Amino acid sequence: MRHEDYKQLLALEAVGALESDERGALHGHLPSCAECREELRELTDAASALVYTVAPVVPPPALREHILERVRAAGLAEAPVDPSEALDRSGALGGSRRAAASGGGRTPAVAPEPRSVLRGFSLWQLLAGRPALGFGAAAAAIAVLLLGATTLSLWGRNQALSAEVSRLYDRLRATEGELAGQREQLASARDVSDLLAAPGVRVAELTGKQPAPGARATLAYDHSTGRALVMATGLPPCPAGHAYQLWLIADKKPLPGGTFKADAEGRARLSDRLPQGFSAPAFAVTLEREGGVPAPQGDVYLLGSAS
Amino acid sequence: MSLPNQQTDAEDAELLRAVARGDESAFARLYDRYAPILLGLLLRILRSRAEAEDVLQEVCLQVWQQARSFDPARGRPFTWLVTLARSRAIDRLRAVDSRERAAQRSAGDAPPETARAEWVDETAIRAERAEVVRTALEELPEEQRQVLVLAYLEGMSQSEIAEAKNQPLGTVKTRTRSGLKKLSETLSVRLGRQFA
Numbered sequence: 449m450r451h452e453d454y455k456q457l458l459a460l461e462a463v464g465a466l467e468s469d470e471r472g473a474l475h476g477h478l479p480s481c482a483e484c485r486e487e488l489r490e491l492t493d494a495a496s497a498l499v500y501t502v503a504p505v506v507p508p509p510a511l512r513e514h515i516l517e518r519v520r521a522a523g524l525a526e527a528p529v530d531p532s533e534a535l536d537r538s539g540a541l542g543g544s545r546r547a548a549a550s551g552g553g554r555t556p557a558v559a560p561e562p563r564s565v566l567r568g569f570s571l572w573q574l575l576a577g578r579p580a581l582g583f584g585a586a587a588a589a590i591a592v593l594l595l596g597a598t599t600l601s602l603w604g605r606n607q608a609l610s611a612e613v614s615r616l617y618d619r620l621r622a623t624e625g626e627l628a629g630q631r632e633q634l635a636s637a638r639d640v641s642d643l644l645a646a647p648g649v650r651v652a653e654l655t656g657k658q659p660a661p662g663a664r665a666t667l668a669y670d671h672s673t674g675r676a677l678v679m680a681t682g683l684p685p686c687p688a689g690h691a692y693q694l695w696l697i698a699d700k701k702p703l704p705g706g707t708f709k710a711d712a713e714g715r716a717r718l719s720d721r722l723p724q725g726f727s728a729p730a731f732a733v734t735l736e737r738e739g740g741v742p743a744p745q746g747d748v749y750l751l752g753s754a755s
Numbered sequence: 756m757s758l759p760n761q762q763t764d765a766e767d768a769e770l771l772r773a774v775a776r777g778d779e780s781a782f783a784r785l786y787d788r789y790a791p792i793l794l795g796l797l798l799r800i801l802r803s804r805a806e807a808e809d810v811l812q813e814v815c816l817q818v819w820q821q822a823r824s825f826d827p828a829r830g831r832p833f834t835w836l837v838t839l840a841r842s843r844a845i846d847r848l849r850a851v852d853s854r855e856r857a858a859q860r861s862a863g864d865a866p867p868e869t870a871r872a873e874w875v876d877e878t879a880i881r882a883e884r885a886e887v888v889r890t891a892l893e894e895l896p897e898e899q900r901q902v903l904v905l906a907y908l909e910g911m912s913q914s915e916i917a918e919a920k921n922q923p924l925g926t927v928k929t930r931t932r933s934g935l936k937k938l939s940e941t942l943s944v945r946l947g948r949q950f951a
Contacts, residue, residue, distance in 0.1 A: 495907055503795050511808055
């Protein structure tokens with residue numbers, strides 16, 4: 449083909465109508481021809497403008513949440529510490545190994561810019577008089593959750609373990625004393641203690657505030673990666689169109705985390721990727737509109753800090 | 756009108772860079788900005804709500820995982836996103852090509868253009884651009900406009916268009932080229948060097 453012939457193919461390629469043999473020929477030509485590459489770029493820009501003849505359709509909020517959740521899960525699957533690897537090594541599971549996400553090593557999330565909008569909401573007021581909260585004795589329970597969050601699908605296949613998981617899950621609704629009792633059993637599992645020993649993991653206990661004084665949550669936060677796991681109980685159901693939102697509070701500024709809802713028994717679980725690099729953060733859970741907000745507006749339901 | 760476009764491009768490129776670093780809130784902002792346009796396109800191509808939403812998920816995951824490969828020197832973020840979405844839609848179209856769909860497409864008649872009013876919910880800048888693009892498209896000769904719409908929004912190949920419109924392949928080729936070059940020139944003039 450002469451150069452002029454290739455030029456005749458560019459518009460068809462730009463609108464996606466070029467067929468295999470001509471397409472192959474054109475793509476063989478492009479690497480060595482800057483003029484054609486430039487023209488193809490311009491024509492592709494023009495073609496993509498055709499999108500403006502189509503009416504936009506706002507996706508439903510549920511789809512947005514689902515997509516953001518999948519994106520988060522895809523991000524977490526590439527994190528360096530994968531509890532499912534620990535389980536496979538110990539032979540505790542018979543299930544197949546969770547397929548590694550494609551794309552290679554992803555650098556941890558960069559913290560978003562500090563919020564410049566300071567509002568006089570209850571969260572801020574609570575921050576001013578923040579009580580010192582101690583290290584929770586529910587570390588063992590968190591280990592179960594850390595494992596559970598990434599391997600629930602595998603555990604579902606192993607009946608003995610899934611029975612164990614539901615039994616332990618039910619126990620988490622009990623008082624702190626009961627949770628401490630569980631600690632000995634779980635701490636004896638080698639993989640669990642390995643995970644807890646990972647540097648940078650902080651565990652925080654969150655207590656319920658006025659709208660739900662009986663609510664509790666335990667949260668594990670790995671400041672080197674920003675990965676966090678929250679397990680909450682005693683949360684009232686969210687009104688329609690609302691969800692709970694997690695916040696990481698550093699230097700009195702709340703940074704937004706993911707959203708979640710409580711189940712019929714008031715339990716909730718969230719695996720999230722928060723901004724990384726905070727060694728002594730506090731955490732809060734507020735009630736916001738579904739889909740989350742960039743700065744907290746709703747009532748604070750849970751508050752606590754890691755030490 | 757070129758300034759808002761350059762700004763949008765720069766913002767989009769920054770968002771994509773942040774997404775490539777694993778920044779989920781940047782991804783959410785990109786989603787909020789472009790998901791309605793992309794879902795509209797997917798719906799137009801696939802004509803099925805369920806499939807369009809499915810493909811939107813695939814596109815989002817692909818953007819999340821491949822944001823690293825976006826090179827601002829080689830094109831605009833908007834074009835990258837739209838091209839990616841369109842490709843996934845065409846893949847799906849070809850994989851699940853039902854008899855019904857094939858019949859629709861071979862009829863070769865482009866469906867009526869969607870009403871102008873439907874863009875008013877979008878930001879003022881985008882609504883303005885939509886108006887300019889529609890006008891530019893309407894100024895093209897009928898047969899050039901048709902070929903562009905059949906190829907880009909119906910996903911028809913050169914030979915499928917030739918067969919549907921009973922034209923030689925060469926005619927489809929020249930009409931596509933003339934139409935797209937004219938559209939490109941018109942939009943450059945009316946929207947500035949880098950548009951949409």
